[in-house]
Amino acid sequence: MNPGLPADLIVLERGWLSANNVVCLEGEAASVIDSGYVTHAEQTVALVGHALAGRRLRQVVNTHAHSDHIGGNAALQAAHDCALVVPAGAAAAIAEWNEEALLLSPLRQQGARFQPSATIAAGTTLTLGERDWKVLGVPGHDNDALAFFDPVGGILIAGDALWENGFGLIFPTLLGSEDGLAATRETLKMLGRLPLRLVIPGHGRPFADAAGAIERGLQRLARIENDGEGLAWHGIRTIASFALLEKQRMPADEFHALIANLPFTNSVNQRFLQRAPDEVARRCIADLLHSGAIRLAHGWIATAH
Numbered sequence: 001m002n003p004g005l006p007a008d009l010i011v012l013e014r015g016w017l018s019a020n021n022v023v024c025l026e027g028e029a030a031s032v033i034d035s036g037y038v039t040h041a042e043q044t045v046a047l048v049g050h051a052l053a054g055r056r057l058r059q060v061v062n063t064h065a066h067s068d069h070i071g072g073n074a075a076l077q078a079a080h081d082c083a084l085v086v087p088a089g090a091a092a093a094i095a096e097w098n099e100e101a102l103l104l105s106p107l108r109q110q111g112a113r114f115q116p117s118a119t120i121a122a123g124t125t126l127t128l129g130e131r132d133w134k135v136l137g138v139p140g141h142d143n144d145a146l147a148f149f150d151p152v153g154g155i156l157i158a159g160d161a162l163w164e165n166g167f168g169l170i171f172p173t174l175l176g177s178e179d180g181l182a183a184t185r186e187t188l189k190m191l192g193r194l195p196l197r198l199v200i201p202g203h204g205r206p207f208a209d210a211a212g213a214i215e216r217g218l219q220r221l222a223r224i225e226n227d228g229e230g231l232a233w234h235g236i237r238t239i240a241s242f243a244l245l246e247k248q249r250m251p252a253d254e255f256h257a258l259i260a261n262l263p264f265t266n267s268v269n270q271r272f273l274q275r276a277p278d279e280v281a282r283r284c285i286a287d288l289l290h291s292g293a294i295r296l297a298h299g300w301i302a303t304a305h
Contacts, residue, residue, distance in 0.1 A: 006153060008129040010051045011200055017245045018044070019069045019202045022157055023051045024129030029058045031128045033148070033157055034202065035072030038112045039246060044072035045079050059083040061120070061128070063159030063202060064145035065090035065102055066168075067109040068242075074112040083117035089144030091119045103171065106263040107239055109246075122146060133157070138191070140184030141168035147191075154197030156210070161187055163201045164213050166220055174235045175264070176271050181225055188217050232272035236265050236284050241293055249302035256281045 005011060010023040018036030021044065030052055036044045048057065057080035062070050064087060073084050086094055093101035097113045104111050120126055122137030126148060133148035138161035148157040160168030167188075172180030196210035207213065224231045240259050244250065250258070259265055260281040269280050285301070288294045294301050 005198070005206060006155075008131070009155070009200075011206055012047050012051060013205055014040070014203075015245075016203055017068060017242065018071070019063075019066075019159075020200070020204075021048060021072075022200055023048065024131075025055065026058065026129050027055075029056045031059045031061060032057060032076065033061050033128070034063055034069040034159070035060055035076055037068045037246070038071035038110045041072045041075035041112065045075050048076060049079070056080070057082040059085050059117070061085045061126070062087065062090075063147060063157070064142040065094055066142060066160070067102070067104060067107070067111050069159070069202065070094075070114075071111060074114040077114060084114055085118045085120055086116045087144045087146045088119040088121040091116050103264075106175070106267065108243065108258070108262055108264075120146065131155075136190070138162075138187045140170055140172075140180050140187045143172055143178055143180065143183060149194060151195070154195050155200065156191065156194065156196050156198070157200045158191075158202065160202040162191055162199060162210075162213055162217060164199075164204050164207045164209075165216060167217050168202070169235050169238055170224075170231070174231065174268050174271075176267070181221065184221055185218070188214050188221070228272045232268045233283070233287065235268055236280065237287055237293075239264055240284050241288065244294060244301065244303055249300050252285075252296060252299050252301050255301045256285060259284050 008025045012021040014020050014036055018040045019034045022033040024031045032048055059082050060073055060076050077084055094116055099105040120135055122135050124135045126133045126135050131150045133150050136147045136149055138145050138147045141160045145159055147159055147161050170180035170184055172178035192214045198208055199210050200206045260277040292304055295304055
């Protein structure tokens with residue numbers, strides 16, 4: 001069952017295109033952690049506005065700088081004149097709007113440019129709502145990512161470092177920039193040493209069984225550490241699925257071309273698979289159809305739901 005949240009925290013659980021938004025109530029003000037994908041920005045503003053219930057939005061804080069976590073920043077700032085607080089490691093890329101470093105151009109994803117108001121770093125304390133949160137570095141999925149831990153309540157706002165059944169794609173390893181696998185293992189072990197009562201993930205429902213989630217994460221990591229091809233195919237399928245979630249439906253040949261020509265696909269293919277781009281696209285689509293993640297009808301490919 002979904003564990004009960006304290007009264008000062010509201011979790012806006014979003015679909016997989018957008019990260020969850022966590023609203024931290026602070027008397028007559030509030031802060032929000034993560035802001036969803038840019039095409040959902042209008043919905044994010046409406047959802048957050050309803051949760052605020054007349055309170056002033058003081059700031060938006062990001063766990064990391066991927067498109068599904070920062071896409072509503074600009075819209076929320078325009079609506080509420082709030083501060084935008086980002087991880088220190090991502091601040092330069094955001095300020096310069098470096099679309100390659102932010103993985104926008106490699107993944108062909110969208111974003112709305114904004115300027116950070118302030119930065120936060122691991123090892124500091126951040127006051128959100130009625131709680132003082134320890135800022136934790138959680139490298140792996142993104143090596144600049146942060147999580148927030150309330151030691152009094154045993155609550156972890158995890159971003160994509162820990163989900164109930166896994167964690168986010170390990171982009172540093174997939175793209176060959178850094179060893180994200182070792183970083184992920186250390187992050188999971190570090191989280192396992194915390195007295196966690198409740199985890200609020202970046203995607204999916206809040207959950208109480210942190211130990212079980214961490215163990216499942218470590219088991220999954222062990223499976224992929226020696227299976228580069230499996231890691232690569234999973235990454236390509238995930239990014240293709242995200243692209244389709246954004247569009248909802250595409251002509252089958254257009255979807256095939258998107259996968260075959262995606263810079264991310266080409267980079268991962270070159271690093272792990274060494275196959276023809278058309279072969280990669282065909283295999284990806286076949287896998288997604290077989291799993292029921294997408295459906296094909298009358299020459300169009302659409303999301304399953």
